[in-house]
Every structure is written in structure tokens, then in C-alpha cells.
Amino acid sequence: MTDALRIRFLSTSLIIGFFLTWEVLCILLNVSDLVLPRPSEILVTMWTRFPVLWPHILQTLYSTLFGFSLGVIIGVALGVIVGTSKIAYAVAYPLLVGFSSIPKVAVVPIFVLWFGSGTTPAVLTAMVICVFPIVVNIATGLATTEPELEDVLKTLGASKTEILWNVGLPRAMPYFFASLKVAITLSFVGAVLSETVASNMGIGNVMMTASSNFQVSLVFAGLIILALMGVALYAVFSLLERRVTGWATRGNDIAVT
Amino acid sequence: MSPNVSARAAQPVSTGPVHARPALELQDASVVFGSGEKAVTALAPTQLKMERGDFLALVGPSGCGKSTILKLVSNLLQPSEGLVLVGGKEAKAKELRIGMAFQNPTMLPWLTIEQNIMMPLKIVQPFKHSYRTDKKGAFRDRVHALLDQVGLKDFASHYPWQLSGGMLQRSNLCRALVHEPDLLLLDEPFGALDQFTREELWQIMQTLYLDRKPTVLLVTHDLREAGYLANRICVMSARPGRIISDEPVNIPQPRDIGMIYSPEFVEMTQGLRELIAQVRST
Numbered sequence A: 001m002t003d004a005l006r007i008r009f010l011s012t013s014l015i016i017g018f019f020l021t022w023e024v025l026c027i028l029l030n031v032s033d034l035v036l037p038r039p040s041e042i043l044v045t046m047w048t049r050f051p052v053l054w055p056h057i058l059q060t061l062y063s064t065l066f067g068f069s070l071g072v073i074i075g076v077a078l079g080v081i082v083g084t085s086k087i088a089y090a091v092a093y094p095l096l097v098g099f100s101s102i103p104k105v106a107v108v109p110i111f112v113l114w115f116g117s118g119t120t121p122a123v124l125t126a127m128v129i130c131v132f133p134i135v136v137n138i139a140t141g142l143a144t145t146e147p148e149l150e151d152v153l154k155t156l157g158a159s160k161t162e163i164l165w166n167v168g169l170p171r172a173m174p175y176f177f178a179s180l181k182v183a184i185t186l187s188f189v190g191a192v193l194s195e196t197v198a199s200n201m202g203i204g205n206v207m208m209t210a211s212s213n214f215q216v217s218l219v220f221a222g223l224i225i226l227a228l229m230g231v232a233l234y235a236v237f238s239l240l241e242r243r244v245t246g247w248a249t250r251g252n253d254i255a256v257t
Numbered sequence B: 001m002s003p004n005v006s007a008r009a010a011q012p013v014s015t016g017p018v019h020a021r022p023a024l025e026l027q028d029a030s031v032v033f034g035s036g037e038k039a040v041t042a043l044a045p046t047q048l049k050m051e052r053g054d055f056l057a058l059v060g061p062s063g064c065g066k067s068t069i070l071k072l073v074s075n076l077l078q079p080s081e082g083l084v085l086v087g088g089k090e091a092k093a094k095e096l097r098i099g100m101a102f103q104n105p106t107m108l109p110w111l112t113i114e115q116n117i118m119m120p121l122k123i124v125q126p127f128k129h130s131y132r133t134d135k136k137g138a139f140r141d142r143v144h145a146l147l148d149q150v151g152l153k154d155f156a157s158h159y160p161w162q163l164s165g166g167m168l169q170r171s172n173l174c175r176a177l178v179h180e181p182d183l184l185l186l187d188e189p190f191g192a193l194d195q196f197t198r199e200e201l202w203q204i205m206q207t208l209y210l211d212r213k214p215t216v217l218l219v220t221h222d223l224r225e226a227g228y229l230a231n232r233i234c235v236m237s238a239r240p241g242r243i244i245s246d247e248p249v250n251i252p253q254p255r256d257i258g259m260i261y262s263p264e265f266v267e268m269t270q271g272l273r274e275l276i277a278q279v280r281s282t
Ligand SMILES: Nc1ncnc2c1ncn2[C@@H]1O[C@H](COP(=O)(O)OP(=O)(O)OP(=O)(O)O)[C@@H](O)[C@H]1O
Pocket: B033, B034, B040, B041, B042, B043, B061, B062, B063, B064, B065, B066, B067, B068, B069, B103, B239
């Protein structure tokens, strides 16, 4: 407990120290605002421009979560199909690996081509980019289920669906939630990226516009907002993971990530 | 010296239909794993017949195919040759309600002990039918009563990893019993227990058996356990196993636990011991 407190204290100090150093160095070296604004300036910009930024934050959040939700649904469905059949697993695995190694960023121009710029490509990019880690994790979780656990239900005469619900899926949950943490971060990256190149809404777009107008501190304000959002999304899902799949870590309290 | 088998089977069964068909029949059933040069015969062609209400103990050297027989009966394995009939039909028809305690307790790690033990009620008819309404009431009470009987009542809401090996084995037994099976398959269910707990559970097991008279097939390495609980003992030869001896235990039930130290009982287990010692060396 005291250890956890100390670590928390140290990491908070590190973050504050980082921004303090940044501030002090900018003053000492007399860095121009147009190159690297001081954190205090960025904070002021964030505060004063907040009413303008807020709708963009919501937009980015919306694209991310919408795309992510679609991705989860598709990912789980595909994962269950691939994971429950040994043949499907063996057959589909090379294709899955191939797909997942494509840099998903490359799909943005295609979506823009098909759907024009705006929210749609952002949502779709967020979706596509997060499907594969989910599929692979669900499939792995299902495919590596210990046969002994399934035998327990088989002797009772359980149907395939009952075995999936009572053994396969719960067994795959730790894999699923671990992949959600990764997936939400990827979705977020995808949405922001798509906004940056092909939208007039969202934090990505705000940063792009601010950069072409030399509003440097607004660019940095956008960056910090993105960092905060990213951390928040990750935190929500790792909290969820710990809540739901505590059994996989045998109830040990693992460090907050 | 042995009363014939059907005389014993004529005892009335308190619940469930009474059929003339034997509860269990292996007709030259054998199991071979793999093929070609790597083929391993886990079970040589075996004949075995159990009437309803029989309590049969299966003993034999390690690796002779005892667990394999249980897996055949519970339809986890199909025989390579021969037939396995359960309640007069092929094993996969699930004619009888089966309760099985595996050799290694396989509690699902994401469920509490209570939820684990309740699993059969969720899957097996007629309990499945009212699972939703009864799981917080009647079923819960039933699980708690069982846990209480095996001395685990304080552990209902614990997770499997919080229990010792022996405690897991006791939970395993509860799970095999909770849905009142007609056919109980027990694979060394008392192996990881100390002598006192073991004898206590033997007594509980005997009470449960005499209560409902299910058909029980018990695999064990403990000859005293076999003699105390069973009314028939089969000895298997070393791998590939066959049943080489099939003897009734002619001691009226319920049996007193002190009996296992009586001269007659010791003599019987000695006899079995020598038989197994012989088949191990050949
Ligand atoms: N899946 C398998 N593949 C190949 N061989 C197997 C398999 N399962 C069991 N065997 C073999 O079948 C034989 C019988 O195994 P089984 O588990 O029935 O033995 P057992 O009598 O239960 O032994 P023990 O008393 O040690 O539990 C063993 O010699 C084992 O090597």
C-alpha cells in the first residue's frame, strides 16, 4: 500500500517536473512562442478557447466511440467464428495476420474516396483499425480453452452453444478486455488521423487549421487535449478489465497503468 | 459365496424409473489412441455390466485405463471397437443423468465455488427448466447443504484458487452430486485428502448412496475405500487393461467405519492387494 502510494506520488511529480522543466527552459533559452509555447501559455489558450474546442472534443470522442463500438461488434463476431472452429482458425489465421499488418492509415484515402470527407471516414477508420486485435484475441482465447474445462460441461450433455456461453466466452474475457485497451487507443488514433486529413470537425482538424494559421499554442493545446483524452479512454478500459476479469490475475491488485 | 448380481439390482430405486435394462454395459469396448506404429492401446477389449443401484469400485495399477473407462461412459471418448451402453442405449444418447468427478478437480476459475457447483443445475433437465427462478432460492440452498456436508460451508463465495487441493476435491464431489445423477462416475475423488477427512467423506458418500441408490462407478487406488463403499470390486490388469477379477463385497450396508480394521475386512483387502501386485509385475 505504501509502495503504491509512493509510486503514485513519484509519477505525479515526474509529470509536474516535466512541465516545469519545459516552462523554465523556454524562459531561460528565450524560445519563441512560434516554435514552442510555454505550458502556461498553452493552459491559458486551452482555458480561453475552451468553448470553441468543446464541440470538437465531443466530435472526436463520438467518431472514436462509434467506430470502436462497430469494431467491437464485428471483431467479437468474427473472433467467435474463427475461435470456435479449429479449421476456421487454421484457415483464416494467415489472412488475419496479413490484414492486421497493413498500416490501417492507408485506408483513409479509400474511405474519403467512397464517402467524401467528414464524420463517416473517421468512424470507419476508427472501426477498421480496431477490429483485428479484437478478432485475434477472442479467437486465441477461445482456441486455447483447456479441453478439461469443456469436458465438465460435455459430461452433463451441454450443447455447443451452452459450452461457448459457459466456458469459451468467459475463458476468452481476459483476452477480450486486454484487446479492448489496445483497440480503443487505436480507434482514437484512427479517428484523429482521419479528421486531420479529411474533415472540418474534431480536434485533429482544429490542430491542422491552427497550424496553417500559425496559432502555435492552439496546436499544442489540441495535442494536450488529445493526450488527456487518450489517457482517459485507456484508463476507463483498463479499469473495466480489472473489474471484470479479476480471476485471471487471481485477484492480485496490479499496478494502475 | 457370491449372491448373483440381479438379486442386488432388484432393490427399489427411490426416484426415477426402474428399468430392467442394466445401467451400464461395456461390450468388448476398447480404446486405441493414435494409429500405426505410435498406437497406444489404453483399454483392451473389456466386458463390464452394472445393474441399477450397483456400487462398483474399479482398482488397478496406474495407467491401466480406469479413467479411460469413465470417459467412455460419459461419452468424452468413443470406443475404437465394441459398444458402450448407458441405460440400454449408446452413451451419446445420454439416457441416464450422469454426474462425474474428474481426477483433477476442474473448477472453472472465473466462477465462485457456489457457482461452479451450481453449473449442472444450469445445464441438466429438469433443473435447467427452473434455473432462473431457483438459482437464488432452492438451488442455492441445495448447494449450501452439500457444501456444509463436506465441511466447506464458509467457502461458497470463494474462488477456486483460494482453496487447497483437498478442498477443491470436495467441491468437485459436490458438483458431481448436486443434480442427483442416476449414474455417478468418480475418478479418485478422495485422493488428495488426509485419512480423517477421507473416512468422513466415505461415510457421507455411503449415506448419499443409500439415500438415493444411484449407480456408482468409483475408481480408486485405496483398497479400503473400495471395500468400505462398494458392493462389487473389479480389478484391472496393467496396461493395456482388462478386468481380471470381479468380486462382490458381501457386507451388509450401512457399514460402520470401524469395520475397516476388522480381520475379515483386512483379509479381503489383502487378497486384492496380492492380486494387484501380481498383475503389476506381469
Ligand atoms: N489422450 C491420450 N493419448 C494417448 N494416450 C493416452 C491418452 N489418454 C490416456 N492415454 C494412455 O492410456 C492409458 C490409460 O490411461 P488412463 O488415464 O485411463 O489410466 P488410469 O488407469 O486412469 O491411470 P491412473 O490410475 O494413473 O489415473 C495410459 O497408459 C495412457 O498413456
